[in-house]
Amino acid sequence: MTPDDRPPVPINATDEDPPLFYKRHVFVCTNERPPDHPRGCCKAKGSVELRDYMKMRAKELGLKDVRINNAGCLERCELGPSVVVYPEGVWYSPKTRADMDEILQRHLVEGGRATRLMLRPGDDPPKPEKKKD
Numbered sequence: 001m002t003p004d005d006r007p008p009v010p011i012n013a014t015d016e017d018p019p020l021f022y023k024r025h026v027f028v029c030t031n032e033r034p035p036d037h038p039r040g041c042c043k044a045k046g047s048v049e050l051r052d053y054m055k056m057r058a059k060e061l062g063l064k065d066v067r068i069n070n071a072g073c074l075e076r077c078e079l080g081p082s083v084v085v086y087p088e089g090v091w092y093s094p095k096t097r098a099d100m101d102e103i104l105q106r107h108l109v110e111g112g113r114a115t116r117l118m119l120r121p122g123d124d125p126p127k128p129e130k131k132k133d
């Protein structure tokens with residue numbers, strides 16, 4: 001059984017749910033913040049160029065059932081550029097075009113995972129310190 005043979009993620013799924021409109025939906029954070037913002041932002045780490053590259057390559061690969069969209073902040077800013085693929089809910093942190101190629105090939109074409117680039121639950125960004133009164 002390959003990952004593509006598995007049933008959809010069962011969380012809150014009902015028999016009344018329509019079939020998926022896209023087989024996979026990829027969200028690429030392109031949020032921009034001022035350069036001195038303590039959390040940084042994905043745009044400053046090249047996410048717009050990476051998104052454009054992924055869209056171009058997905059088209060070249062003929063991935064008609066995959067949609068690649070901009071996203072606002074996904075709240076994992078320090079670990080960005082942040083990318084998440086649904087319906088699996090797998091998060092990635094690609095830094096280069098080669099990383100995007102790996103996600104495209106391993107996840108979107110083959111249905112596997114680009115494990116080297118995956119974000120894990122323990123990779124959550126540090127919480128900002130609360131100001132003391």
Ligand code: FES
Nearest residue numbers: 029042073074077
């Ligand atoms: S700026 Fe991209 S996750 Fe927050």
